[in-house]
C-alpha cells in the first residue's frame with residue numbers, strides 16, 4: 487500500500503492547495519465540472535490504480551469542504567484526528583466484520599473494550615452494561631427506540647411477532663429533539679404521529695412537569711408510553727434537557743428513558759462540562775457520536791444500554807454466523823446487538839484515539855471548542871451589526887446579521903450562500919420562531935480566536951454586500 491498511500495497524500499495536498507480555503511469557489515456547477523472532468527468512472531479498460539487514485543483524490547480534495555479549515559463551521563462535522571484516520575485505514579485493510587467471530591476476532595474484543603470505556607464514562611456498570619458501535623446517532627436512536635418498544639410491549643416482541651393487537655405505543659420528546667427520533671418511530675411502526683412533543687422552558691429544555699402530565703394523559707387514554715427521549719446537546723443550541731428530573735418522571739411511570747447525547751456526550755470528557763450531563767447514568771439507553779465532539783472520521787456512533795439482556799429483541803441464531811455451540815465455546819459474535827449484519831470495526835479508530843489522548847487529552851479538545859464558542863458569542867454580542875440568539879452551552883453559536891434595511895431573513899439566507907459560492911466560509915443556517923438564524927458549530931480545537939474573528943468579519947462583509955441598496 488505504501489506507493490498508493492504516497493499518491494493519495496499527494497492528491498490530497500494538491501487538491502487542498504488548489505481549493506485554497508474551506509471549500510471551492512463557484513458552487514455546485516463548478517464542483518460537478520471538476521469531478522466529471524476526470525472522465526468516465528467506469529471505462530471499459532481501467533486507467534490503473536496509480537492514475538485513478540491520483541486523479542480522483544486530487545479532485546475529491548479540491549472539491550471538498552475541509553472541516554479542518556477554521557472557516558468551516560456549519561455542522562457537527564468534525565475535523566478528524568490524523569491518528570484516527572490512519573487507524574480507520576487499518577480497519578479497512580483487514581475488513582473485519584463484527585457479525586461473526588471468524589471475521590473479526592480482534593475487532594470484537596476491541597469493540598467490547600471501547601464500549602466498556604464508554605459505559606464507565608456514562609456511569610453505567612461497566613460489565614453489566616452493553617452496547618454497539620453504530621453508523622451514527624440516527625442508527626443509535628432507531629435501535630434504542632426498538633429496544634424500548636419491545637421492552638414496553640412484552641411479552642410479544644414486535645421485532646419478532648409484529649405489532650398486531652398492541653395498544654397504541656407513544657414516544658415523548660421535546661420539540662428540539664433530532665428529527666431522527668420521529669423518523670425512527672415511523673420506521674418502527676409506532677408512527678411519527680405517536681411522537682408527542684413536550685413543551686420546553688425559556689432555555690429550550692424539556693419541561694419535566696409537562697412530560698409528567700402528558701404521560702399521565704396518554705395512560706388515561708389507554709395508550710402505552712414506550713419511551714421518553716431526552717436530548718443532551720440539541721443540534722442547534724447544544725441545550726441539555728434536565729436529565730435527573732426526566733429520569734425521575736420516566737421511572738415513576740415505568741417508561742424507558744433514551745438519551746440522545748450525540749452532540750453533548752463528548753462533554754463527558756471535560757471536567758468543566760461533564761456535570762451538565764448528570765443523570766445520564768439513569769437512562770436505559772444512550773446515543774453518543776464520536777464523529778462529533780470526538781474527532782473521528784465518519785462513522786463513529788455508539789449505542790449503550792444499561793444492561794446486556796435488553797438486546798434480546800435483536801438476538802438471532804443464524805446457521806452460517808453464530809451457532810449456539812460455537813457461542814457456548816466462547817466464539818461469540820456481536821450479531822445480536824445491531825440491525826446491521828456486515829459491520830465495520832469502527833471501534834478500532836476510537837480505541838486508538840482514546841488511548842493516544844486519554845480522557846484528559848479529549849477533555850482539553852472539548853474545552854478548547856467551548857472556549858472558542860464563548861469567544862465568538864462575546865464578539866457577536868459586542869458587534870453592532872450582529873445579534874446573539876443566546877449564550878452557547880457547548881460549542882455552537884446561533885446569531886444573525888442585522889441589515890440596516892431589507893428583510894433580515896432573506897439577507898441572512900443569501901449572505902450564507904454568498905460565502906459558500908465565494909469559497910470563503912461554511913457557516914450554518916437554522917430557524918427559530920420563524921426567523922432565519924446563522925450558526926457557528928465550532929469543532930476545530932486548533933482554530934484560533936483570530937481565525938474565528940475573521941469568519942465573523944466575513945459574515946458582516948457578506949451581509950453588507952447582500953443588504954439591498956436604498
Ligand SMILES: Cc1ncc(COP(=O)(O)O)c(C=O)c1O
Nearest residue numbers: 562622623624664719721746748
Ligand atoms: C442531537 C442529534 N441527534 C442525532 C443526530 C444524528 O446523528 P448522525 O448524523 O450521526 O446519524 C444529530 C446530528 O447532528 C444530532 O445533532
